[in-house]
Amino acid sequence: MEQFHTTLGQTNYLAISIFFLFVLITLAITYWAARKTNTTSEFYAAGRNVTGFQNGLALAGDYMSAASFLGIAGMVATKGYDGLIYSIGFLVGWPLIMFLIAEPLRNLGKYTFADVVAYRFSQKPVRIAAATGSLMTIVFYLIAQMVGAGGLIKTLFNLPYEYAIIIVGIVMTCYVLFGGMLATTWVQIIKAILLLGGATIIVLLTLSRFNFNPLNLFEAAASQYGDQVLSPGGYISNPWDAISLGLALMLGTAGLPHILMRFYTVPSAKEARKSVFVATGFIGYFYILTFIIGFGAMVIVGQDVITGKIGTIGDKGGNMAALLLAEATGGTAFLGFIAAVAFATILAVVAGLTLSGASTLSHDLYVNVVKKGISNEKGEVQVAKIATISLGILSVILGWIFKGQNVAFMVGLAFAIAASANFPALLMAILWKKFTTKGAYLSIATGTILAIVLIFLSPTVWVDLLGHKEAIFNMKNPALISMPAAFIVGIIASIMDKEPSAEKIFEDEKLRTYLGVGAE
Amino acid sequence: MENKGLKAQTLVNSPEFKELVKKRWSFSLIMSTLMLAVYFGFLISIAFNKQLFAIKITNNLTLGIVLGLGIIVFAWLMTGVYVQWANSSYDKTVEELKNKL
Numbered sequence: 112m113e114q115f116h117t118t119l120g121q122t123n124y125l126a127i128s129i130f131f132l133f134v135l136i137t138l139a140i141t142y143w144a145a146r147k148t149n150t151t152s153e154f155y156a157a158g159r160n161v162t163g164f165q166n167g168l169a170l171a172g173d174y175m176s177a178a179s180f181l182g183i184a185g186m187v188a189t190k191g192y193d194g195l196i197y198s199i200g201f202l203v204g205w206p207l208i209m210f211l212i213a214e215p216l217r218n219l220g221k222y223t224f225a226d227v228v229a230y231r232f233s234q235k236p237v238r239i240a241a242a243t244g245s246l247m248t249i250v251f252y253l254i255a256q257m258v259g260a261g262g263l264i265k266t267l268f269n270l271p272y273e274y275a276i277i278i279v280g281i282v283m284t285c286y287v288l289f290g291g292m293l294a295t296t297w298v299q300i301i302k303a304i305l306l307l308g309g310a311t312i313i314v315l316l317t318l319s320r321f322n323f324n325p326l327n328l329f330e331a332a333a334s335q336y337g338d339q340v341l342s343p344g345g346y347i348s349n350p351w352d353a354i355s356l357g358l359a360l361m362l363g364t365a366g367l368p369h370i371l372m373r374f375y376t377v378p379s380a381k382e383a384r385k386s387v388f389v390a391t392g393f394i395g396y397f398y399i400l401t402f403i404i405g406f407g408a409m410v411i412v413g414q415d416v417i418t419g420k421i422g423t424i425g426d427k428g429g430n431m432a433a434l435l436l437a438e439a440t441g442g443t444a445f446l447g448f449i450a451a452v453a454f455a456t457i458l459a460v461v462a463g464l465t466l467s468g469a470s471t472l473s474h475d476l477y478v479n480v481v482k483k484g485i486s487n488e489k490g491e492v493q494v495a496k497i498a499t500i501s502l503g504i505l506s507v508i509l510g511w512i513f514k515g516q517n518v519a520f521m522v523g524l525a526f527a528i529a530a531s532a533n534f535p536a537l538l539m540a541i542l543w544k545k546f547t548t549k550g551a552y553l554s555i556a557t558g559t560i561l562a563i564v565l566i567f568l569s570p571t572v573w574v575d576l577l578g579h580k581e582a583i584f585n586m587k588n589p590a591l592i593s594m595p596a597a598f599i600v601g602i603i604a605s606i607m608d609k610e611p612s613a614e615k616i617f618e619d620e621k622l623r624t625y626l627g628v629g630a631e
Numbered sequence: 632m633e634n635k636g637l638k639a640q641t642l643v644n645s646p647e648f649k650e651l652v653k654k655r656w657s658f659s660l661i662m663s664t665l666m667l668a669v670y671f672g673f674l675i676s677i678a679f680n681k682q683l684f685a686i687k688i689t690n691n692l693t694l695g696i697v698l699g700l701g702i703i704v705f706a707w708l709m710t711g712v713y714v715q716w717a718n719s720s721y722d723k724t725v726e727e728l729k730n731k732l
Contacts (some may be wrong), residue, residue, distance in 0.1 A: 171722075195699040196677065203670045203702070206709045210659040210666075216719075329691040342685035342695040350678035357674050361667075384717055395703040402700070410636045415633045619693070621643045625652055626725050626731065628639075 115412055117435055119424045122269040125447030126454075130268075132605050133301075133455045134282055144290035151491050152631070154291035155222040155470050159631070161296055162178075163382035167389020173301030174390070174465045175306055175397055176202075176362075178259055179455045184397070185429030186407020188417050191332070191340030192578035194405055196498050198348060198398040200357055204364025205391040212365055214380040218623050218630040223467075224371040224533065225475045228528060228540045228555075231616035232548040234479050240552035242475040242521040244532030244559050245368040249468040250509070251525040252367075253461060254504075258508030260457040266424065266431065267450040275509035277317040283504030287469065292376055295462050302452075307451045313433065316440035317407035325403060329489045331410045340409070346529040353593035354524075357408050362594060363526030366533030369467035369571045381626050390520040401433070411439050428519075465502045472498035494629060497601045516622055520571040523588055526622060531558030531593035539601050539623075544617045546601065547610040552602030561596055565589030638732060651724050663682060666709055673702055 127460040148154055156598030161169070179201065185196030220226035225241035239485040256274055264275035286294045321327035349352040364370065374383045408417055424435070434453070438446035467518050473495035478486040532555045539546045539554070566572060566583040586592070642648055677684060677695075684695030 191697055192699070195696070199670070199699060199702050203666060203706050205663055206666045206706050206713070207663055209710050209713050210662045333691055338685065341691065343681045343695045347674065350675055353678050354671060354675045357671060361670065381718070381722065384714055386705075388714045391707045391710045395707045396702055397650045399700060458643070469713070489725075601682075616715070618643060619640075621648070621652070622639055622732075625648070626657065626729055628729065 115416055115435070115439055117416070117422065117424055117438055118382035118446070119438065120266055120269060120429060120433060123447045123450060125444055126450040127268055127447075129270035129451035130310035130454050131326075133305075133451060133453070134458075136299045137458075138282075138285060138296075138453075140301075141286050141290035141294040144209075144297065145568075147541050148289070148291040148293055149492070151283075151474075151486070151495070153293065154495055155466075155474065157292040158215060159376060159378050161376040163377055164389050165296065165300060165387030166373055166377050166386035168303045168393065169296045169376075170370060171393040171460055172399070173369055173373065174255060174292065174305075174394055175264060175303065175456070176460045177453050178255065180306065180310070180397075180401065180453065180456060181263070181433055182428065184401045184408065185323065185431070186431040187402055188408040188412075188432035189414060189427075189429040189509060190346065191336070191406075192342050193250070193344050193346035193408070195398075195402050196343065198401060200360035201364065202391070202395055205387060205394065206359040208365045208370075209363065209384060209387040209391075211538060212268050212371070212388075213374055213383045215624050216371060216537075217374045217377070217380045217383040218625075218627045219541070219620065220375060221631050222372065222375055222474045222494055224366075224368055224469050224537055225471070228502070228536050228551060229479070230540070230620065231613040232551055232610070234484060236552045237548055238475045238479045238495065240555040241533070241536065242339055242471050242480075244528060244536075244555050245471045245475070246468060247559055247563075248366070248368055248525050248529045248533065249471070249506075251528070252519040253468075254509045255508050255521040255525070256457060256461050257506050258466070258513045258516065259513060260454075260461070261510055263430075263457070264454060267434070267454065271516055275326055276507050278623075279458055280503050280507035281512070283458055283465060283506075284499060286458075286462045287466045287499045288503075296373075296482045298374060298459045298462055301365065302455050304396070305452045306456055307397060307400075309449050310397060310404065310433075310435075312445075313404045313407070313437050313440065313449070314400050316445075317411065317436065319401065320411070320440070325406075328403065328406050328410060331398045333408050334588050335410060336414065338391070347542050352587050354587040358594055359523065359526045359530045359588045359590035361589070362534045363528075363530035366420065366529035368471065368533065369463045369526055370528075371537075372467045372470060373531075374489055377547060377630075380630070388621045404433050404436060406507065408436040412436055419560045452548070455620040461506060465499060465506065468496040468502045469495050471500075494544070513604065517576060523571065524562065524566050527562040527588055527590050527593060528559055530590045530611050531562045531578075532556075533596065535597040535601060537600070539605075543605070544614050545605055545609075546607040547608045547613055549608045549610075550601040550605030553604045556598045557600040558593055558597030561593035562589050565593060587606070608624050642716060642728060642731060645722070648728060649729065651721070654724075655721060658713075658721075662709060662713055666706065669702060673698065
């Protein structure tokens with residue numbers, strides 16, 4: 112087979128032009144959105160005027176990060192079937208969001224998921240705890256995205272790492288600062304359409320070489336790399352590890368603050384549920400595409416190029432697989448387009464994270480803790496904007512500090528905290544009448560601390576990063592321990608501690624929870 | 632206002648409302664359990680019997696690929712079933728109860 116040569120790593124002017132066009136268009140949208148973004152409900156929730164379908168696309172946009180596009184395609188390209196097992200974990204949390212969380216969250220809350228965790232409890236301790244869990248999730252996710260962005264852009268645009276993260280930092284801060292949730296939502300929608308469209312074209316170009324029959328592609332993969340690429344390999348060997356990671360991915364999705372925040376942008380619980388249906392459909396479709404893209408890259412580009420055995424572009428994780436395939440099937444111009452889409456993807460995801468972090472800082476901590484719930488519209492928006500700028504600067508600094516570090520574990524950590532700190536408290540607040548203030552903050556603290564400590568002692572950090580011989584905690588993801596622990600602590604603390612006022616509010620707010628009467 | 636508040640309290644305590652809450656969580660619980668069972672069933676089967684997933688249904692189409700892609704489609708269909716149920720059954724009761732306020 113002829114050796115495939117890539118232009119990746121050289122300056123691709125078309126990619127740069129398309130990317131700048133994307134930035135220009137999205138900044139124009141931000142300018143338009145800025146005039147409609149004055150009140151808190153406009154800044155945090157786009158005035159609650161987003162339709163269910165639009166929000167579904169925006170949710171998909173928030174969730175389909177560059178890491179899942181490039182990382183999962185790369186995992187399929189290098190390991191075959193195992194990549195599919197991984198991506199399924201990211202999808203199956205969505206139905207749970209639908210069945211357990213979306214509607215009560217929409218009806219009970221205002222801007223953040225902490226609104227629902229805290230609505231019937233003593234505000235200060237619960238808000239602080241929920242805000243901590245929320246910020247931890249956001250910051251670890253943000254670091255992973257920024258470092259990935261810097262490295263990726265370096266390869267795609269031949270641009271120094273530092274420039275790349277500064278550009279990402281400035282542009283995304285502009286979106287959030289001036290256009291709030293409305294601009295961020297439209298950036299997500301445009302990005303989702305570009306990403307889904309781009310991935311669809313790669314798949315069509317790939318399948319055109321196989322008579323549009325995926326089975327022929329699988330056959331080519333099996334004949335080149337052996338039958339084992341078509342069935343599970345070494346990814347799941349220890350069942351406990353598999354269950355633990357599965358829990359983190361599934362329940363972590365249902366505890367991601369920037370995802371949960373999106374349910375406040377739609378006018379009603381009915382639209383909220385519709386948006387989950389739309390989002391799940393698009394995300395599922397996207398994972399099916401990445402599966403085919405992975406096999407396409409394996410066959411057409413070849414594993415040796417993807418993993419860097421031949422040439423200089425590949426890496427062990429196969430992160431360039433999708434891009435190499437785009438070039439191999441569509442030429443340099445198409446590579447430029449996909450590279451620009453990947454950059455836009457990063458931009459949109461960090462904007463969503465930043466907005467959610469800013470709302471936590473201003474709405475949960477400033478208004479509900481410092482100001483004790485007394486908010487004046489103008490002051491709160493101002494604080495949210497200051498928080499946005501601070502987070503923008505922080506994300507650039509963190510991207511700088513972690514340059515060249517292996518931050519892949521941080522996504523796992525973000526999901527572990529979301530599954531252990533955010534999800535249990537949120538679910539118990541929605542469902543359990545006898546849940547108490549103490550139960551809530553102790554549950555969140557247990558989940559957060561256990562997730563962080565255990566991942567630090569796990570093989571991912573203790574052995575792979577710190578170079579110790581044997582891990583103290585022998586599981587790659589801590590969710591199997593930290594998530595049930597958060598539930599147990601929350602339940603025991605609540606049973607030992609009666610809170611009649613919280614039980615009364617739980618009953619009083621039932622019309623709001625179930626009928627949407629009086630919902631914001 | 633005072634009058635409306637009283638009625639709201641009566642409504643919350645009415646058998647119809649309690650029935651609605653019960654119906655909502657029973658359905659959610661069944662759907663969630665089904666999703667959890669399918670996903671963890673999938674993971675555990677892989678952990679214990681990889682051979683099963685390598686079985687070829689036709690040329691180069693393994694049972695693993697069918698099941699894997701099947702779960703993605705299944706997850707999406709589940710959200711569709713829920714929307715369908717909520718729009719037709721749940722919302723209807725919600726409207727009836729709201730009208731009583």
